[in-house]
Amino acid sequence: MACESCSTGKDGQPKGCKSNGTCGTDSCNKLTVFDWLANMSLPNGEAPFNWIEVRFKNGRKEYYKNTENLTLSIGDIVATQAANGHDIGMVTLTGELVRVQMKRKKIPQDGDILKIYRKASQRDIDIWSEARDKEEPMKVKARQYAIDLKLHMKISDIEYQGDASKATFYYTAEERVDFRELIKVFAREFRTRIEMKQVGFRQEAARLGGIGSCGRELCCSTWLTDFRSVSTSAARYQQLSLNPQKLAGQCGKLKCCLNYELDTYLDALKAFPKTEVKLKTQKGTAVCQKTDIFKGHMWYAYEGEWMNWHKITTEQAQEIIALNKKNEPVGSLEEYAVDLLEDTKVEFENVVGQDSLTRFDQPKKTKRRRTNRNSNSNKSNDNTNASGVETKPAVKRQVRKKPARASQNPTAKAKQNPNAKQNTNTNAKPKPNPNAKANPNATEGGTKPKSRNSRNRNKRKPQNKQNSQNPNQNPNTKPDPNAKAKPNTTSKPKPNTNAKQ
DSSP: OOOTTOOBOGGGOBSSSOBTTBBBTBOTTSSOOOOTTTTOOOGGGOOOOOEEEEEOGGGOEEEEEOTTOOOOOTTOEEEEEOSSSEEEEEEEEOTHHHHHHHHHTTOOSSSSOOBEEEEOOHHHHHHHHHHHHTHHHHHHHHHHHHHHTTOOOEEEEEEEOTTSSEEEEEEEOSSOOOOHHHHHHHHHHHOSEEEEEEOOHHHHHHHHOOBOTTSSBOHHHHTOOOOOOOOHHHHHHTTOOOOHHHHBOTTSSBOGGGGTSHHHHHHHGGGSOOTTOOEEOSSOEEEEEEEETTTTEEEEEETTOTTOEEEEEHHHHHHHHHHHHTTOOOOOGGGTOOOHHHHHHHHHHHHHOSSOSOTTSHHHHHHHHHHHHHHHHHHHHHHHOSSOOOOHHHHHHHHHTHHHHHTSOHHHHHHHOTTHHHHSOTTOOOOOOTTTTTOTTOOTTOOOOOOHHHHHHHHHOGGGGGGSOOTTSOTTSOOOGGGGGOTTOOSOOOOOTTTTO
């Protein structure tokens, strides 16, 4: 809900107050009240309530009487009566809801009545805006002066009066502070009347505003006006960990929202037996360890067996307590215990609302890789396995022997490369190796002897054994010139069928 002067201009910037998203008199939604009686007429033609609610800087609200019968609406900037001079504020509420607010805050309608002078003119607004621009640099200097005088206080905010005749300094302090010398320094430096006002830590957070741990604006700066005391018992009833960093708000005190659901928890705990009551069974005495308010479950452990917890419902606990009062024996808690594993699964689904939280973990990625390997091996198996036997070790061996099996058919190789024989030189003879006698491992083609590392590699890779020389073949025989057309053959040579002819 914004004031009437705010409207969207170029590039989404406010056209009216141009305060980059906030109203000229601060945030538009700060301590606002929705006037749900604005479109309703009063019965019997009664005159509207002639009191007006006016808001000043940082949520400070005052109530003034419209003695001049001005036609005012929400968002109008008016000049109001002050102790000395006048002040500038914005109308936030009119009509019958002002009567309700004054009754709630116990503000009398008689006595010292403050009045509204007029609607603010352009000159009033200019003086007011210039005074507002001076507040931030003044606050920096004022804090430095307080540090120089070694005063244990913190100046949190400065508010100028609308006519720039007085400046109010809001500060917080743990103890009483003697700031008489500080006021003299302020008056000499800032050349205006000075008023010092001490506020609490919650009021300071309400004036400054901010974002809470819930991700929304602070309740005290948006709608909360009465600050009730919050104790640590509220956190104990709600079974919260007593961690000061989590329970404390921006003001350093306990969060006000701890009181919001406290009554609901207290009503729910009425159905639970007291945690101090022990359950007596034939197996031993059981002590309460934990309670679940939402599901109505309680965990008990036998004395001496603190690691083994037994979960029962509140009705079962009340039943055992009633039997103990009658001195009737109870066997054990296992007779009443609820299946913990099944209840944990249901609790996980209800609370989280997801099927699984491990769908992005690493094991699923490795599973996908395995499926890809299997799919690739199946494809290679379709191309190389002629016998049709589908076994995992056979698939891996077939993949390694793929080039050997592709070259077993000489006619297929010849069809693929019809010019293979034309490129080979049939008259070429291998050069003699002069080191053949010295090195028994040397071959006739003059190849280099194989090292131990190469022998080890051949042992690791069984398919390389097929490329080695056949032990049954005569080493002194010359190589077949037609064999060079098949450089990739790794299988054993077949008998020459042309030799018989």
